[in-house]
Amino acid sequence: MAELVSSNKVFGGDLRKYKFKSAALGGLSANFNLFLPSQASTTTKVPLLTYLAGLTCTEDNGAQKGGFFEAAAAKGLAILFPDTSPRGAGVPGEDDDWDFGTGAGFYLNATAPSYAPYYNMQTHVTLELPQIIEAAGLPIDFTRQSIFGHSMGGHGALTLYLASTTKQYRSASAFAPICNPMKCQWGQKAFTGYLQGGIEEAKTLYDATELIKRRNEPVNILIDYGTSDNFYKQGQLLPENFVAAAEGKNVSMRAQEGYDHSYYFISTFAPEHIHFHAKFLCD
Amino acid sequence: MAELVSSNKVFGGDLRKYKFKSAALGGLSANFNLFLPSQASTTTKVPLLTYLAGLTCTEDNGAQKGGFFEAAAAKGLAILFPDTSPRGAGVPGEDDDWDFGTGAGFYLNATAPSYAPYYNMQTHVTLELPQIIEAAGLPIDFTRQSIFGHSMGGHGALTLYLASTTKQYRSASAFAPICNPMKCQWGQKAFTGYLQGGIEEAKTLYDATELIKRRNEPVNILIDYGTSDNFYKQGQLLPENFVAAAEGKNVSMRAQEGYDHSYYFISTFAPEHIHFHAKFLCD
Numbered sequence: 149m150a151e152l153v154s155s156n157k158v159f160g161g162d163l164r165k166y167k168f169k170s171a172a173l174g175g176l177s178a179n180f181n182l183f184l185p186s187q188a189s190t191t192t193k194v195p196l197l198t199y200l201a202g203l204t205c206t207e208d209n210g211a212q213k214g215g216f217f218e219a220a221a222a223k224g225l226a227i228l229f230p231d232t233s234p235r236g237a238g239v240p241g242e243d244d245d246w247d248f249g250t251g252a253g254f255y256l257n258a259t260a261p262s263y264a265p266y267y268n269m270q271t272h273v274t275l276e277l278p279q280i281i282e283a284a285g286l287p288i289d290f291t292r293q294s295i296f297g298h299s300m301g302g303h304g305a306l307t308l309y310l311a312s313t314t315k316q317y318r319s320a321s322a323f324a325p326i327c328n329p330m331k332c333q334w335g336q337k338a339f340t341g342y343l344q345g346g347i348e349e350a351k352t353l354y355d356a357t358e359l360i361k362r363r364n365e366p367v368n369i370l371i372d373y374g375t376s377d378n379f380y381k382q383g384q385l386l387p388e389n390f391v392a393a394a395e396g397k398n399v400s401m402r403a404q405e406g407y408d409h410s411y412y413f414i415s416t417f418a419p420e421h422i423h424f425h426a427k428f429l430c431d
Numbered sequence: 432m433a434e435l436v437s438s439n440k441v442f443g444g445d446l447r448k449y450k451f452k453s454a455a456l457g458g459l460s461a462n463f464n465l466f467l468p469s470q471a472s473t474t475t476k477v478p479l480l481t482y483l484a485g486l487t488c489t490e491d492n493g494a495q496k497g498g499f500f501e502a503a504a505a506k507g508l509a510i511l512f513p514d515t516s517p518r519g520a521g522v523p524g525e526d527d528d529w530d531f532g533t534g535a536g537f538y539l540n541a542t543a544p545s546y547a548p549y550y551n552m553q554t555h556v557t558l559e560l561p562q563i564i565e566a567a568g569l570p571i572d573f574t575r576q577s578i579f580g581h582s583m584g585g586h587g588a589l590t591l592y593l594a595s596t597t598k599q600y601r602s603a604s605a606f607a608p609i610c611n612p613m614k615c616q617w618g619q620k621a622f623t624g625y626l627q628g629g630i631e632e633a634k635t636l637y638d639a640t641e642l643i644k645r646r647n648e649p650v651n652i653l654i655d656y657g658t659s660d661n662f663y664k665q666g667q668l669l670p671e672n673f674v675a676a677a678e679g680k681n682v683s684m685r686a687q688e689g690y691d692h693s694y695y696f697i698s699t700f701a702p703e704h705i706h707f708h709a710k711f712l713c714d
Contacts, residue, residue: 157659158695212496212694218702376440411495412441419501 150284153179159221161185163211166284172276173234174266180230180277181207183217187224188287195292195429196281197422198228198273198317200301200308203334204251207231210298215415219422223430226288228281230273232300237266248337254329255304256354258342267342274308274316294425296321298414299379302371303329306356306390310363318428319368321421323414324377327390328357334384357386360394369399370424372417374407433567436462442504444468446494449567455559456517457549463513463560464490466500470507471570478575478712479564480705481511481556481600483584483591486617487534490514493581498698502705506713509571511564513556515583520549531620537612538587539637541625550625557591557599577708579604581697582662585654586612589639589673593646601711602651604704606697607660610673611640617667640669643677652682653707655700657690 150166157163162184170178188194197220199210207229210216220227233253239262242249258267278290295317297305302325309320329335330347339350351358360367373380373387380387391401407413433449440446445467453461471477480503482493490512493499503510516536522545525532541550561573578600580588585608592603612618613630622633634641643650656663656670663670674684690696 156691156693156695157657157689157699159699163695215498215501215698217695217698218498374440406440408439410439412439412446412500415498415500416440416442 150280158183159217161188161217161221163217165207166280168280170234170272170276172268172272174237176234176236176266178231178234178272179207180228181211182229182281182286183211183220183227184286185221185224185226188226190287193287193289194224194226195294196226196228196278196288196290197425197429198230198293198295200230200255200273200295200297200304201232202297202299202301203232203247205232205301206251209411213411213415215418216422219419223422223426225422225426225429228277230269230277233269234266239263239266247334248341252300252338254300254338254342254354255308256338256342256350259344259349260342261344263342269304270308273304274312292429293317294319294429296421296425297325298323299409300326300334302326303335303356306369307354307359309369310356310359310367311353319425321370321424322372323417323421324373324380324385324409325356325371325387326385328355328386330355330358331386331389332384357389357393360390360397360399363397366398367394368428369394370421371399371401372404374404374409374413376406377409377413379409433563441466442500444471444500444504446500448490449563451563453517453555453559455551455555457520459517459519459549461514461517461555462490463511464494465512465564465569466494466503466510467569468504468507468509471509473570476570476572477507477509478577479509479511479561479571479573480708480712481513481576481578483513483538483556483578483580483587484515485580485582485584486515486530488515488584489534492694496694496698498701499705502702506705506709508705508709508712511560513552513560516552517549522546522549530617531624535583535621537583537621537625537637538591539621539625539633542627542632543625544627546625552587553591556587557595575712576600577602577712579704579708580608581606582692583609583617585609586618586639589652590637590642592652593639593642593650594636602708604653604707605655606700606704607656607663607668607692608639608654608670609668611638611669613638613641614669614672615667640672640676643673643680643682646680649681650677651711652677653704654682654684655687657687657692657696659689660692660696662692
């Protein structure tokens, strides 16, 4: 069962931190934050928006710096903030680099033998956390879910949205996402490290540009990135590839002049992302 | 001269971090952040709101977690974020405790011999930073200034506002301020450590409750604190003493049910504090 670690009142709602032993992450202790708006009660379940953070982050970065709560409180949306990887798995090499291993789970299920017992962030986010939250008796309506994220977490949001065979999420949005990880250094490093089949294995599962190509139904996707983002300039994000692959599929891709990769950029457009999801969740 | 360290676009404006050698802080390198709204230009100077952070913080906490920029951008206000103490003075004992010394300058000018050469945060905030900003040619209208802060920084905002003989600030506001530091452990420790004359020396200079007693003119002060704030419960803040001393002097003191001492509390009421100051600054 999830144990309540702390609780902070914010914009009339509650931000709660929980920890629990995660089956998806090899039995390790995992944390998550959950914002419950004041509308949530024993008689009223609220929709759930999941926020996936980027490289090096934890469950706290989006909660502390994202600027999501004013709009979420107004719209009556809960927000789930998972961590970005297992912590303390002890796999050799997992702490050598900032862009792989701890803090860099890439929201996939690992198949490489040393990572597979622990690095199953896809299952953790999509299946395990909803189960844990439901078991805790928290007033969430799991039939109304959407997902968003930043950078590696933007990759996570797009791929978990597009790859879901059950249509778990009604909409996806992202700040400066890694859009075509097969084609950038971050993604290639992650896929070759976590997946036994490497990049080829990732192609149909974990690459948003590949996934949107194969998508026939309409999508609900909003993406913002900054033109002064150094990772964009270095070719880690590749939004142009995603846009080209998504032609005619209702993707709103906005290049924001002068913004960078930081939470200052995220917080600026945070209210618009919350309102975008509210259109699909608050019906 | 101030050297630009970094710049982040946020809500259409610019958050800039500068460093410079601080005369007030004994020649040590000091950092500050300055938010410039998009209204600021070579032909338009904007008002300045100074935000003083609390114990253990730096110039970054308020910028990253305060949630001030959306409202400040809308109102066209600049926000200055100073650090909370000198860094690296090397005074024996300054790093022994989290509530004294580094990160805990208390916005006073020290007179105890070992601290006096470095710990002059009052001069740093009120005199030196405006001079440095003006010398950098930044478009600030220094005839329109107000000040706010959190906890130790709320103490700073109230005392610098009330003690200013030149009426440097038009209004002051605070989140969970230390209102009567002579009467609480944090303040007593600071005053006996930094001031040769100890608490008696602090009485007419650095205690907001004492200062408001002596004030005859009307004031413009807004204070919020949370009823679930552990430091409030421990008697570190003593807002009741300030209210009693301020009777009839136009102080708005609000007890916010269930909120604690964190930036989640601050961010919730941040827009109202910005709008409060804008009434006095945007005329």
